[in-house]
Amino acid sequence: LKGQKPVYSNRGMTLEQDINITNQYYQEQNMAVIHKKPTPVQIVHVDYPKRSAAVIKEAYFKQPSTTDYNGIYQGRYIDFEAKETKSKHSFPLSNIHTHQIEHMRQVSHHEAICFLIIRFSSYQETFFYPVERLFTHWDQQFDGGRKSIRYETIQKEGYIIPIQYHARVNYLDIIDKYYI
Amino acid sequence: LKGQKPVYSNRGMTLEQDINITNQYYQEQNMAVIHKKPTPVQIVHVDYPKRSAAVIKEAYFKQPSTTDYNGIYQGRYIDFEAKETKSKHSFPLSNIHTHQIEHMRQVSHHEAICFLIIRFSSYQETFFYPVERLFTHWDQQFDGGRKSIRYETIQKEGYIIPIQYHARVNYLDIIDKYYI
Ligand SMILES: [Mg+2]
Ligand SMILES: [Mg+2]
Numbered sequence: 001l002k003g004q005k006p007v008y009s010n011r012g013m014t015l016e017q018d019i020n021i022t023n024q025y026y027q028e029q030n031m032a033v034i035h036k037k038p039t040p041v042q043i044v045h046v047d048y049p050k051r052s053a054a055v056i057k058e059a060y061f062k063q064p065s066t067t068d069y070n071g072i073y074q075g076r077y078i079d080f081e082a083k084e085t086k087s088k089h090s091f092p093l094s095n096i097h098t099h100q101i102e103h104m105r106q107v108s109h110h111e112a113i114c115f116l117i118i119r120f121s122s123y124q125e126t127f128f129y130p131v132e133r134l135f136t137h138w139d140q141q142f143d144g145g146r147k148s149i150r151y152e153t154i155q156k157e158g159y160i161i162p163i164q165y166h167a168r169v170n171y172l173d174i175i176d177k178y179y180i
Numbered sequence: 181l182k183g184q185k186p187v188y189s190n191r192g193m194t195l196e197q198d199i200n201i202t203n204q205y206y207q208e209q210n211m212a213v214i215h216k217k218p219t220p221v222q223i224v225h226v227d228y229p230k231r232s233a234a235v236i237k238e239a240y241f242k243q244p245s246t247t248d249y250n251g252i253y254q255g256r257y258i259d260f261e262a263k264e265t266k267s268k269h270s271f272p273l274s275n276i277h278t279h280q281i282e283h284m285r286q287v288s289h290h291e292a293i294c295f296l297i298i299r300f301s302s303y304q305e306t307f308f309y310p311v312e313r314l315f316t317h318w319d320q321q322f323d324g325g326r327k328s329i330r331y332e333t334i335q336k337e338g339y340i341i342p343i344q345y346h347a348r349v350n351y352l353d354i355i356d357k358y359y360i
Contacts, residue, residue, distance in 0.1 A: 033286045035246055040218040041236065056221065056239035066215055070250060072257040075291035079252075106213045111255035 015084040015119045015126065018168040019069065025166040026073075032172060034071030034078055040064055066103045067114075073172060074180055079107045080171075082117040090148035091118055093141055101138055104131045113179050117161065117171060118154060127158035128174040195264040195299040195306065198348040199249070205346040206253075212352060214251030214258055220244055246283045247294075253352060254360055259287045260351075262297040270328035271298055273321055281318055284311045293359050297341065297351060298334060307338035308354040 013021075016036070026032040045058035067081040081104075083095050096116075108114045114131040137149050159174045167173075193201075196216070206212040225238040247261040261284075263275050276296075288294045294311040317329050339354045347353075 027286065030286075030289065033283070033290060038218040038220040038242075039223075041221050041223075041239070043219075043221075053240055056236065056241070059221070059236035059239055060233055061236070062218075072259075072287050072290045072292050075257070077252040077255070077257040103213070106207065106210075107252050109210065110213060110252045112252050 013168070015082050015117065015121075015169070016068075018126075019082055019117065022167045022169045022171070023069075023071075026172065032071060032073035032078070034069055034073070036069050037064075037066065063097060063099070065099050067100055073113070073175065076180070077107065077110075077112045078175075079104070079112045079114045080117055082119075084119040084121055086121055087148075088120070088122045088151065090146075090150045091120075091154060092148045093138060094147065096134075096138070101135070105135065108132070113175055115171075117169065118158070120151060126161045126163070126169055127154050128161050128171055129154055129158040133157045193348070195262050195297065195301075195349070196248075198306075199262055199297065202347045202349045202351070203249075203251075206352065212251060212253035212258070214249055214253070216249050217244075217246065243277060243279070245279050247280055253293070253355065256360070257287065257290075257292045258355075259284070259292045259294045260297055262299075264299045264301055266301055267328075268300070268302045268331065270326075270330045271300075271334060272328045273318060274327065276314075276318070281315070285315065288312070293355055295351075297349065298338070300331060306341045306343070306349055307334050308341050308351055309334055309338040313337045 020036060023032075023034045023036070026034060040062040042060045042062050043056055044060065045056070047055045047057050049055065067079055069082065070077070070079045072078065081096065081100060083091070085091050085095065104114050108131055116129040116131065116134060117126060118129050119126040134149075137145065137153075141147050159178065162170045162173055164170050200216060203212075203214045203216070206214060220242040222240045222242050223236055224240070225236070227235045227237050229235065247259055249262065250257070250259045252258065261276065261280060263271070265271050265275065284294050288311055296309040296311065296314060297306060298309050299306040314329075317325065317333075321327050339358065342350045342353055344350050
């Protein structure tokens, strides 16, 4: 099938671009509605020129207090964060902020399907990593544990996400298999 | 000043402020996790000064393609838009954008709990208005119907949201009664 053919030419694409294309495809196919949240910005000064659009003249990037993506699939609330690492050996926990962990704990408590999408760009491998396993490693780092999750651990505890032509990061496939 | 938000004399609080306080309360009480999405901004130019934070020097407000709020309550995906009107007689449909309607249709299709929160500031009355009823009025406007929804219609088809001390716009109360 054309749509099932693996793509090898996506090296120029960031994980975020791949996910956005995937989400657009899901939406067009009426499968799910998942959006990236806008980058949070602290607006300090805005000009309102006559006869033209307002121009933001001074603003700053804010630390995000939630994850990047959320939405709905088969009535279920979906919530995830996407992270890419160049490391060949491990995923550094410093890539995630404390308030993002807090957010993920909260939505998990309310029965969200919550996970990380982690890409090891050196291997061009993208993993679906359930947030419950992340919490364990996160907590252990404050108890003498590692400050990162080994590649081998993610291989073992996560699920490799199939790459397809339209659904370039087909994470709904993992949700179908293991959650719904 | 042009572009500045009006301040409502009665309580001094905008609907958005009331909802944000309500959501914070829900979160603290571990009842639900609902957030306002950041304002979407098109960033054109960023300065990276030495030894200090990046400054956005030119950016523009973008039309939002989704609603303002979403999140999770009792495992259900929640999605809504909040609108305030000064009109005593009706809610103008021009307050909602076409792509927001599209978004609400899509999430409704996937079984979201989706609604408007409409405040008539002249009466200090705030309504929970199910999106299915909005769709009817929206579609009728292109078929010779009104370009607004009468106050009396919203009274009849919607639910008045109780105002409480902490949960200032206690919309979960309506969801408990009519959805869950
Ligand atoms: Mg991110
Ligand atoms: Mg709005």
